[in-house]
Amino acid sequence: MRFFRRSKTFDHGIYPIEHKELTADKPIRRMPFAPELVIPLSQHKGKPAEPLVRVGQEVVRGEPIARADGFVSVPMHAPATGVVRAIGLAPSAEGPKVQAIYLKVYHAASQQVLYDMERDPERMAPDEIIAAVQESGLVGLGGGAFPSHVKMKPPAGRVIETLLVNGCECEPYLTCDHRIMLEHTDALIRGIRMALRATGAKRAIIGVEDNKLDAVAHLRARIPRHLPITAEAVRTKYPQGAEKMLIKSLLGLEVPAGGLTSDVGVAVFNVGTLAQIGDLLPKSRGLIERVVTVSGPAVANPGNFMVPIGTPLRFLLEQVGLRGEPGEVILGGPMMGMAVSSLDVPVTKAVSGVVALEPENPDLARRKVHPCIKCGECLNACPISLNPSMLGELALAREYGIMAEQFHLDQCFECGCCAYVCPSNIPLTQYFRIAKSLNRDKG
């Protein structure tokens, strides 16, 4: 069968409506500065950064304002020139309030980045590149927000053979990676070369879903012949962009349960991450802005924007205009993204998209939840081949231990495919989150 398929892919998965046409051909535009930026000290997985500034201190755009606290941590840089109004609690997308630096932006000041120091990455040793990546404050921009430099250094005994560049962007609505591949092609290629050197990988494959064949063609045209970099189209299917799926699709390998991608000799980076590396490292700058797709049925003028880190959502949405009251505002895509409980939440390094849905989301509201009718749709959708039907029943009976011990709950990466297909409308993924969270708490 595989032989007849157009593009490579993995088993199971789903085909949600994409809605990408809203923004796919909107070039990246610059978002103005909000009057006040809120920069949480923990925008990444790992230890929060430690502030380097005092209240009342003036900072210049690009200046480090917090430093990394350990290896699995990254520094923060001032996204704008202004003054530190306060250091205190700020709302976060996850819910709990977190420490953040409130930065009052000087509107009159020049917003040129002055923290520039040209260097030639081609001459840097791998370890130097890794250190430079940490200094730049880069984290995975694909949504994981895991510090990128950590991923470049595989654990002892593991060798990275292949670098996968994740340009799938399988979430509906989102197009920022697509735009990056088209508009920041050179930076991307530069970034890939640096990552290749840093990781010691022998080749890089850019995986792009086949709904973005223009990007594939564009990349193929721009990649210099001599480089071991290829661009490959993969089937447009959610969650093609999940690293485990991409590895399966492109390399036919499976990351062992509980293991890392480096166990199969692979490191996966988002195209945005690598484009930033290509941009920032030669100038030894820090990450102060990122490309964000702002879209969704409640948005009047959807588009792709270069947004300063720390911009509150309220400001962002004002800029694009809303059609009436928004219902849900989601950070990331609608399949995996988080709804926020307050528009004061800022855009962080992890935010690849802001999707505003209309009130009473017609996909969800007022649909009755029935008991599981054992239709098996979820089994056919789960890319990990779990048994969500059984897991759901167990969750309902609060058998969380059994879920983990016998039904591999820990393997679930909460992609939401099962909940998407379930005709009984059972919030399966949410049950699994509860179960995992309780299991964690019980230790």
Added chain:
Amino acid sequence: MAELPNTQETLTPDTFLRGLWEENPVFVMLLGMCPVLAVTSTTMNALAMGLATTFVLVCSSLLVSLLRNWIPKQVRIASYIVIIATFVTIVDYSIQAISLELYAALGAFIQLIVANCVILGRAEAYASKQRLTTTFVNSLGMGAGFTLALLALGTVREILGNGTILGIHLFSPDFQPWVVMILPPGGFFVLGAWLLLFNWLRLRKERKQAEQIGVTAHAR
């Protein structure tokens, strides 16, 4: 080291009544199910089986209680079983002497009284610890409870499955019997239905009680 609290029971009406309801061997303890299901396709069989079982139950309990201080616990099961089997054999031959037709209808289940969990269970749990009088009354109660349960099944199954009770036709000759009731599934269904009924009554009572003391049990 102190002993556990003394568990010798004093004789009260409850000693007898318990077996009928609270500790009914069939409906509550789910013991001795095989004859309950197998020989209750008619009321007559149910009654005969109930009486036979009661006889064995009472006799063997008495003997066990009598001998309770002489039977070392290492051989207690074997001893009880032999005692029970003796009485069963006696019943077996007596029924053959009374009526071979009845004997044919009860089939192997007369002999299987030996393995009826109620009897050994009572010997172990009660007779081996209690005095003769209480044992007698209690086993009589248990036997009565067992017979009651058998009759509860037997009458329903006979009426529905055959249109008769004790062989007497109840309905017009055109009555359509529900054959399933005298087949194996029918046994399960009728017993299940009785238990459903009891459950329902119990739940209703509990709800009423809860309402009386003003606590509304919240739904989980």
Added chain:
Amino acid sequence: MHAEPLSLIFLNAAIVNNFVLALFLGICPFLGVSGKRETAWNMGLATMFVMLVSSAAAFGINWLLTELDLLFLRLICYIAVIASAVQLVEMFVKRFSPALFRSLGIFLPLITTNCAILGLALFQTAKEYDFVQSLVYALGAGTGFTLALMLMAGLREKLALARVPSVSQGAAMSLMLAGLLSLAFMGFAGLGGGHG
């Protein structure tokens, strides 16, 4: 009847006249230990083992009693020997394989007072099976018992997660399930019998 082929004896005991669902033997353990597949399986194996042992023992005793012309003692002897044998096996297992005891042994005392075992001994005598036929019959009966137990356990495990109304929870539901299984097993009636 004597020339009944072994395969038919097995099939008959295991399925067509399933001890639990068609003959009503061994109902107590069937209802009692069919809550989980694992215990059901262990119980089934333990029962099958005891059936084989008691089938052989019963065959021997029957022979002896026939020789002595004491057939009226059959029942007492069967049950006494079976009970003692089970007790011995239990002690043996407990002593030499605590692991096995934990999975199988705890069921052994339960089995002593199980109609299916005694029923097997009585039926094999009534059907006048020879030694090999008796063993095959025991094997079939044990298989059928295990099958019934496993089916029931599968269904009950499924229902353990169901939203069963409070009236039908517990024994009532088990009995209705057993009834449904028994209803389904009626489809096997007449299988292997001579027709046409």
Added chain:
Amino acid sequence: MATILTAVGFMAALGLILASMLVVANKRLYVYEDPRIDQVEDLLPKANCGACGTAGCRPFAEMLVNGEVEPGKCTANSKSMNQIIADFLGVDVGGGEQRVARLACAGGGNVAYVRATYSGIPSCRAAALVSGGGRGCSWGCLGFGDCEQVCDFGAIYMNPQGIPVVIEDKCTACGDCVTVCPKDLFSLHLASHRLWVACKNLEFGDQAEHHCEVACTACGRCAQDSPEGLIRIEDNLAIIDYAKNDIASKVAIERCPTGAILWLQQDGTVVKGRDARKVVRKGALPVA
């Protein structure tokens, strides 16, 4: 007659053979297991709640018989039952003072603001995972009653404002509510701890009050009024040092402006300070 004699003889022989087999078996195959374990297990509540710190009642019974723990460790059992076990084993009951679960929040729907409408599984754990659950105070109780449902002893009920209330007499301190609450609002305390701060909000002053009318604003009055060291303000929250519980008195609560600090009474009722703003609203606050 001959039949009777053979029968008697045969049976006697059989009985003797079986008995001797059992005798041999008992001598050779005997495995000792303390019979008291079963007896003690029968006396335990069989709730398998784990409050005693073991995996369940059976292991606890084993430890009891081995003299490794005291019966009083089982908080789910009744006192008299534990006494029976203690007498049976000839040991002390032990156990010490009763502990109960205490809730560090008083923000029911009538005083705490909701900022976003959560829809989904009605469970605190679920809601907490969706951007914290939509309450203004990100530390506060979500009111879906996971704690009520997890309590096997029926010791928690949800009051009309959606705040769990612990019935001290029923609480066995099994700790299930402590684990289940996604906001970590429950903790186990000695029943004698009567002075209590029912708030976990780490914000200061108006910011805290902006989300909840009964929040601790960290004004520090309670600390000032009470004896030195009993109460301190840490991370914008009043903290009671229960090592000094002996000197705790109602003085501490009198001037609290929001009533975040309370005096819990034996009978389960709660006393608020004189200056605490009176809460008159019964219904829920509007969403905003």
Added chain:
Amino acid sequence: MEAQNQSRPAAATPTWAMLRTLGGIALLSGLLVALVYQVTLPIIAENQRVLTEKAVFRVLPQASLKRDFVLTKQGGLAPVGEGVDGEHVYGGYDAAGNLVGVAFTGVAVGYAGPIRVMFAYDPECRCLNGSKVLSSNETPGFGDKLDFDPEFLKNFEALDARLDAEGRALANPIVTVKHGTKNQPWEIDGISGATISSKAMGRAANAAAQRAVPAIERDLAWLKQQH
């Protein structure tokens, strides 16, 4: 753990008590059962006789006396007595001592297990002229018909059981045919809706008749004298 175990009392095995108790109980039990057996034996035998007699008289209504015979290995009949083994055949005689018919049993597997039937043979018409089901597991509602369905019982008013020329077997084996298609005297008209049971009935009749009728016919003269 080891040390603890040893300090515990070793299992006391009350050897004598065990032997005494079990032996004693077994002995008593043997005695009791043997006594009861002795007492009931004759009653049970009598019951058995009465039961068979009832069945025989049911299929041979004119008979008032029954005598038991045994089918010998040689293919003849012999009176019941010590040392003769074999299937029983019952001769029915009227008050005057005339042979009114012979009854014998047949077995065949029906829908759910064996069906045992007693048949009556009338040497005058050389046909089967009576049947009674002794035991069957047939489904109630189906099985009853074999014994009570008047239409079906008509089959056994004169079911041809003539022997062939050699006198060793039936000239025409008895068979059951589909309901409504009977057109030979040796055919049984099946019950619609209970074909399986009625076929079993046919097989039982055929098998029994094939065995018994040749013997009866051989020793008919002798049989007639045995009142």
Added chain:
Amino acid sequence: MAKGIEIRTSPHLKRVMSVERIMRTVVLALLPICAFAVYQFGLSALLLLLTTTGVSILTEWFFSRRSGQGNTVSNWSVVITGLLLGLTLPPGFPLWMAAVAAFVGVGLGKSLFGGLGYNVMNPALVGRAFVQAAFPVAITTWTPAFAPGRFGELIPSTLTLPFMQPIPVDAWVAGLNMDAWTGATPLAIQKFQHIETPIADVFSGMVAGSAGETSAILILICGLWLAWQKMLDIRIPLSVLAGAVMVALPLWLMDSATYPSPWFVLCSGGLMLAAWFMASDMVASPVTARGAILYGLFIGALTVVIRLFGGLSEGVMYAVLLGNAVGPLISSWTQPRVYGVTRKSADKRDAA
């Protein structure tokens, strides 16, 4: 009142499919089969279908009320149960017995265990099996198809008084003067007389039998349409049919005089209807993909075994029920292999 911003868990999108929609589509697919049943057997079949469906709905309504689940009739699943039950009964089946079947099927087969999604066996077939065991004579009384005047008069047994034995139909059938009618279905004729009804007849439905089982082609079309609509797992019907052929083909090749041809096996009796509409009921079949195939093969094979070697001429009902009974076991033995979990790594985890 402003509701403020809404928060939900991801995924924030959902497929349009829903239980109601699936069930409604199945009802739609059953309607042509019902129509053919009425065309073939007349008013009696119509009344039969109305009775089973009506009583099923009432039963569901009653029990869902009582158990506090709210009204579950609106999810349409019980309509399927009712229709399918009616389709599997003989056309002249007394209505009161049909009502018993529907009540038992829905009450005992479904509501008792918690309603939709929790029934362990197919409710329609539980109802049928119950009446088959309770009223074995009535349920094996067949009447001819295309009786003249079938739209004007009822089969006499249809209106039997409750709790009474069915009114005999022999006289009525005789009065119809239908020469070819033998009072048996093709299956019975094959089983007991080894005469095969022409394939064309069983395929098109020009034969007697249960109300809705006769036309294999119509059932096939409706089933395929349903599969095309993605409302049923086509693996199950296909493997049921494959299982039947697997047993029937070798036997037929060995002895075509005694054993029916695979074509006849597929097209006769209730196999087609059961394969497409009853075995495929997802609630009582294994959820796993491999499990579904095993389950189907089991049902198909068992059907033929019961038909050819058992006491009944049709075994598909019992085969499906037994398939339902082994379903949970099959399901647990065929759990899918989880991504990244190999046998070795699973063992290691268990050991740890």
